[in-house]
Amino acid sequence: xxxxxxxxSSRILLPVVIxxxxxxxxxxxxxxxxxxxxxxxxxxxxxFLCVLSMAPAVLQGEVWYYHVTTIMPGITIxxxxxxxxxxxxxxxxxxxxxxxxxNIGYMRGLKEHAxxxxxxxxxxxxxxxxxxxxxxxxxxxxxxxxxxTVFTYPLVYHHEDADAKMAARKYIVYLMGTSKLFLLPAMVxxxxxxxNLDFHLTDIVNGMFSPAVVAEHPRLVALxxxxxxxxxxxxxxxxxxxxxxxxxxxxxxxxxLLHAVAVVKAxxxxxxxxxxxxxxxxxxxxxxxxxVFVGAPGTMLGDTTLGIGTAYIAAFxxxxxxxxxxxxxxxxxxxxxxxxxxxxxxxxxxxxxTDSAVQGGVMHIAHHAFSKITLFMAAGAIYVATHLKKISLxxxxxxxxxxxxxxxxxxxxxxxxxxxxxxxxxxWYLVNGTLQANxxxxxxxxxxxxxxxxxxxxxxxxxAFFKTASPEANIAQYNEASKTMVxxxxxxxxxxxxxxxxxxxxxxxxxxxxxx
Numbered sequence: 001x002x003x004x005x006x007x008x009s010s011r012i013l014l015p016v017v018i019x020x021x022x023x024x025x026x027x028x029x030x031x032x033x034x035x036x037x038x039x040x041x042x043x044x045x046x047x048f049l050c051v052l053s054m055a056p057a058v059l060q061g062e063v064w065y066y067h068v069t070t071i072m073p074g075i076t077i078x079x080x081x082x083x084x085x086x087x088x089x090x091x092x093x094x095x096x097x098x099x100x101x102x103n104i105g106y107m108r109g110l111k112e113h114a115x116x117x118x119x120x121x122x123x124x125x126x127x128x129x130x131x132x133x134x135x136x137x138x139x140x141x142x143x144x145x146x147x148x149t150v151f152t153y154p155l156v157y158h159h160e161d162a163d164a165k166m167a168a169r170k171y172i173v174y175l176m177g178t179s180k181l182f183l184l185p186a187m188v189x190x191x192x193x194x195x196n197l198d199f200h201l202t203d204i205v206n207g208m209f210s211p212a213v214v215a216e217h218p219r220l221v222a223l224x225x226x227x228x229x230x231x232x233x234x235x236x237x238x239x240x241x242x243x244x245x246x247x248x249x250x251x252x253x254x255x256x257l258l259h260a261v262a263v264v265k266a267x268x269x270x271x272x273x274x275x276x277x278x279x280x281x282x283x284x285x286x287x288x289x290x291x292v293f294v295g296a297p298g299t300m301l302g303d304t305t306l307g308i309g310t311a312y313i314a315a316f317x318x319x320x321x322x323x324x325x326x327x328x329x330x331x332x333x334x335x336x337x338x339x340x341x342x343x344x345x346x347x348x349x350x351x352x353x354t355d356s357a358v359q360g361g362v363m364h365i366a367h368h369a370f371s372k373i374t375l376f377m378a379a380g381a382i383y384v385a386t387h388l389k390k391i392s393l394x395x396x397x398x399x400x401x402x403x404x405x406x407x408x409x410x411x412x413x414x415x416x417x418x419x420x421x422x423x424x425x426x427x428w429y430l431v432n433g434t435l436q437a438n439x440x441x442x443x444x445x446x447x448x449x450x451x452x453x454x455x456x457x458x459x460x461x462x463x464a465f466f467k468t469a470s471p472e473a474n475i476a477q478y479n480e481a482s483k484t485m486v487x488x489x490x491x492x493x494x495x496x497x498x499x500x501x502x503x504x505x506x507x508x509x510x511x512x513x514x515x516x
Contacts, residue, residue, distance in 0.1 A: 006061075006062040006063060007057060007062050007063065007064045007065065008065050008066065008067075009064060009065075009066060010066050011050075011053075011054070011064065011066075012054065012064045012065070012066045012079045012080070012081050012134060013066055013068075013079065014050040015047045015050045015051050015089060015093065015130050015134070016079065016127070016130055016131055016134065018043055018046050018047045018050065019043065019047055019093075019123065019124075019126050019127035019130050020127050022039055022040065022043035022123045022126075022127075023119075023120040023121075023123040023124050023127070025039045025043075026039045026040065026116065026119050026120050026123055027116065027120055030116040033108075033115070036115075036116060036119060037100060037103070037104050037119070040096070040100040040103075040119060040122070040123060041097065041100050041101075043096075043123065044093060044094075044096040044097035044100055044126075045097060047093040047096070047126070047130065048090070048093035048094050048096075048097065051081075051086065051089045051090055051093050051130075052090065054081050054086070055086055055090070055509075058081060058082060058083055058086050058509065058512060059083075059508055059509070059512055060512075061512055063080055063081065063082045063201055063202060064079075064080060064081040065078065065079070065080045065081075065136060066078065066079050066080075067136075071139070073196075074191060074195050074196035074197060074198075075137075075139050075191065075196070075197055076136075076137060076139065076140075076197075076198075077139065077140050077143070078135075078136035078137055078140060078198075079131075079134040079135065079136055079140065080134060080135075080136035080199075080201055081133075081134050082201045082202070082512075082513055083508075083509040083510060083511070083512040083513030083514075084269075084272060084273060084276070084277070084362060084509070084510075084513045085133045085134050085135075086133075086509050087362065087365055087366050087506055087509050087510070088129070088132070088133035088265060088266075088269045088365060089129075089130055089133035089134060090366075091261070091265070091365070091366050091369045091370070092126055092129040092130060092133065092261055092262060092265070093126070093130065095261045095369060095370070095373055095492070096126050096261065098373070098377075098488040098489075098491065098492055099122075099253060099256060099257065099261060099373070099488075101484050101485075101487065101488045102253055102256070102377050102380070102484065102485050102488045102489065103118075103119070103122070103253045104484045105381075105384070105481060105482040105483075105484035105485035106251065106252060106253050106380050106384055106485060107251070107253070109384045109481065109482060109485070110251075110384060112158075112251065114158065117154060118155065118158060118251075121151045121152065121154045121155050122155065122253075122254075122257060124147065124151040125147075125148055125151050125152050125155070125257060125261075125262045125263070126261070126262060127144075127147065128144045128145070128147035128148035128151065128262065128266070129144075129148060129261065129262040129265070129266055130144075131143070131144030131147065132144045132145055132148070132266045132269060132270065133269065135199075135273075136198065136199060136201070137196070137197040137198045137199055138187050138190060138197040138199070138274075138278070139187065139197045141270060141273065142179075142183065142184070142187055145179065145183075145232075145234070145266060145270060146176075146179060148234075148262055148263055148266055149172070149175045149176060149179070149234075152171075152254075152257070152262070152263055153168055153171060153172050155250055155251075155254040155257065156168045156171045156247045156249070156250045156254065157250075158250055158251055158254065159249065159250070159251075163249045164249050164250070166246070167246040167247050167248075167249045167250070168247075170242065170243050170246045170247075171243045171246065171247050173243075174233050174240060174242065174243035175233045175234060175243060177233070178230060178231050178232070178233035178240055179231055179232075179233065181231070182227045182228070182230050182231030183227065183228065183231030183232060184231070185227055185231075186224050186227035186228045186231055189220060189223065189224040189227065190208065190224055190278075193209065193213050193217060193220060193221065193224065194208050194209060194210075194213065196208075199273065199277035199278060200277055200278075200280065201277055203280065204276040204277060204280055204281055204513070204514050204515075205280050205281050205282050206280045206282055206283075207276075207277065207278055207279045207280020207281075207282065207283050207284075208277075208278050208279070208280070209221055209278075209279060209280070209283050211282075214283055214287060218287060221279075221283065221287065222287060222306060225279060225283075225284065225287075225306050226306075228271075228274045228278070229271065229274075229310055229313075232267050232270045232271055232274070233267070234263055234264055234266050234267025234268075234270070235264070235267035235268050235270070235271050235343055235346075235347060236264055236267065236317075236339070236340045236343050236344075237313055237314065237317050237343075237344065237347065238313070238316060238317040238320060238321070238340075241317070241321070241340045244264065244336055244339065244340055245333055245336040245337060245340070247336075248330075248332040248333060248336050251380075252332070252376055252377070252379055252380030252383060253376075253377075253380060255332060255335075255336075255376045255379075255380075256372075256373045256376040256377055256380070261369065261373065264339060264343055265365060265369055267343065268343050268346040268347060268365060269365060271346070271347055271350065271351075272346065272350045272361065272362055272365070275307070275310075275350050275351055275353075276350060276358070276513075276514070279306075281307075281353045283306075284305065284306050284307040284351065284353060285305055285306075285307050285353040286305060287305060287306050288303055288304060288305050288306075305353075307351040307352065307353045308351070308352065308437070308439065310347065310351040311347070311348045311351040311352050311439070311442055312441070312442070313347075314344035314345075314347040314348040314351065315344070315348055315441065315442050315445035315446075316445075317340060317341065317343075317344040317347075318341045318344045318345065318348065318445050318446070318449045319341075319445055319448055319449060319452070321337045321338070321340035321341035321344075322337070322338070322341045322448075322449050322452035322453060322456070323452065324337045325337035325338050325341065325452070325456045326452065326455055326456045328456075329390045329391050329392050330389050330390060330391075331379045331382070331389060331390070331391050331394075331460070332376070332379055332389065334391065334456055334460075335372070335375050335376060335379060338372075338375075338415060338453070338456070338457075339372060341449060341452075341453075342364070342368050342372070342415065343368075345360075345361065345364045345368070345426070345427070345430060345446075345449075346361045346362070346364050346365055346368075347361070348361065348430065348442060348445075348446075349361015349362065349364065349426075349429070349430050349433060350362065352433050352434065352436075352437045352439065352442065353437070354433045354436035354437045355433075355436070355514070355516050356429045356430075356432040356433040356436055357429070357430060357432075357433020357434070357436065357437065358433070358510070358514055358516075359429045359433075359507060359510050359511070359514070359516060360425075360426045360427065360428070360429025360430035360431075360432070360433055361426075361429075361430065361433075362506075362510045362513070362514075363425065363426040363429065363503065363506050363507055363510055364423075364426035364427075364430070366422075366499070366505075366506045367414065367422035367423055367425065367426045367496070367499055367500075367506070368414075368415075368423070368426075370414075370422065370492050370495050370496045370499060371411040371414035371415060371421070371422065371423060371492075371493075371496045372411070372415075373489075373492055374407050374408070374410070374411035374489050374492045374493045374496060375408060375411045375412070375415070377485065377488065377489035377492070378404050378405070378407055378408040378411070378489050379408075380485065381401070381404045381480070381481035381485045381486060381489060382394070382397070382401065382404060382481075384481045384482075384485065385401060385404075385478055385479065385480060385481040386478045391459070391460055391463065392463075393473065394460070394463050394464055395463050395464075395467040395468065395469040395470070395473065395475075396463075396464070396467060396468055396469035396473075396475050397463075397464050397469070397475055397478065398461070398463075398464030398465035399464075399465065400475050400476070400478045400479060400480075401478065401479070401480050401481075402480075403480055403486050403490055404480060404481065404486055404489065404490075405461070405464045405465065406490075406493075407489050407490045407492075407493035408460070408461070408464075408493075409461050410493040410494075410496060410497060411492075411493055411496055412457035412458070412460070412461060414496050414500070415453050415457060416450060416453040416454050416457060416458075417450050417453070419500060420497060420500040420501055421496050421497055421500045422496050422497070422499035422500040422503065423496075423500070424500055425499070425500055425503035425507075426503075427446065427450070430446055431443060431446055431447075434446065
């Protein structure tokens with residue numbers, strides 16, 4: 001059992017097992033679509049309840065742990081549930097439930113083909129997400145990280161046309177390429193330097209790398225750090241982001257899975273886990289570039305720590321992706337670049353390493369998830385009801401689809417960071433974190449992103465509610481999409497508001513994890 005772990009129990013395996021066997025039952029019920037979708041509902045509810053049942057102990061400062069098997073000395077498959085892992089597991093399992101309802105309305109509404117394959121891959125992706133959330137070491141994390149990549153590939157390729165083929169190829173090349181070229185070598189280097197791959201789940205200060213190892217091998221430790229950062233391609237840090245906008249050719253529920261439930265959330269979760277439980281605030285916050293590069297001492301570059309260096313990359317990603325989003329007329333493309341920008345909020349928070357910044361960054365994993373799934377589900381509802389994708393054609397549409405656009409509006413306010421929606425809470429902590437770290441450039445980037453977010457979200461709402469459509473558009477023919485689509489997207493929008501009013505919902509898990 002790992003040091004500091006207080007509960008060793010196979011109970012932690014229940015969510016993993018449920019998400020593993022659910023796709024099998026989906027396949028067994030492939031000839032009855034109602035039973036097939038019922039499996040996803042039951043599995044999502046059971047997974048969420050199993051995860052939730054472990055929350056009280058975690059909030060008391062305990063960590064659930066179970067060792068499955070030892071591959072070789074120092075390399076094991078093991079699971080652990082701490083405050084950070086609980087956040088990701090809770091949102092993945094809960095949003096799976098809402099996504100299933102939405103899937104029914106979308107896939108049946110458009111009479112999509114290969115629906116059984118679609119639901120199986122969707123379920124396995126959630127299995128991968130839960131495995132990533134509860135991974136107790138780098139090896140287990142890596143296994144489930146790759147499961148997500150492999151089983152979301154068919155979802156991106158779902159339409160099986162030329163665009164889908166190109167997007168799926170880019171998707172697999174980027175994500176498999178970065179994981180094999182960077183993430184796998186990082187794992188090997190960690191094993192060589194440390195002797196094992198176990199995360200320090202109860203100590204985000206010291207991490208896996210001892211002071212002696214850092215002092216003796218500063219360049220190798222720094223190399224390992226950067227290999228991890230760029231090896232986690234799902235975090236979509238520039239320049240390894242281009243797969244994400246390209247993947248928007250997939251059905252909209254897949255986009256929601258990619259952006260809110262499993263894929264990119266797994267990316268920023270992995271960055272958070274590696275930085276905080278792998279390197280710890282001591283190594284990431286004190287190892288400077290002057291200790292890595294000869295001749296750097298005394299320069300601004302030399303005084304920059306690994307963490308702050310990463311935060312600058314994230315800040316660049318935030319601003320540039322927001323500027324690109326301004327230029328997009330396709331609603332999913334605009335949302336895709338918004339995601340690239342918003343993901344780096346998490347990265348900038350956990351790599352600034354101040355208490356407030358870490359709190360804001362980790363909270364944003366959950367806050368962004370509920371808001372972004374609302375936005376994508378709204379975009380999908382608009383497409384199913386009207387077959388419109390371009391924002392410039394949505395004049396007056398808010399008056400025909402008030403529930404959908406009201407939900408879109410609430411989620412947009414969250415992206416901008418306006419109260420009382422949850423995006424405000426995480427951005428508040430992030431801004432305080434920049435002040436604690438005395439990083440004015442990062443503060444400027446966050447404030448600039450707020451203005452840019454308003455610049456590309458508010459015009460959509462203005463067009464929908466206040467502009468008059470041309471007679472040729474004939475918007476009178478349009479109405480809300482089916483209730484199986486509109487109800488879940490409106491509920492997730494309301495949850496975004498509730499999380500803004502009660503930010504301690506996820507903040508408590510962050511505080512337990514970081515001992516803030």
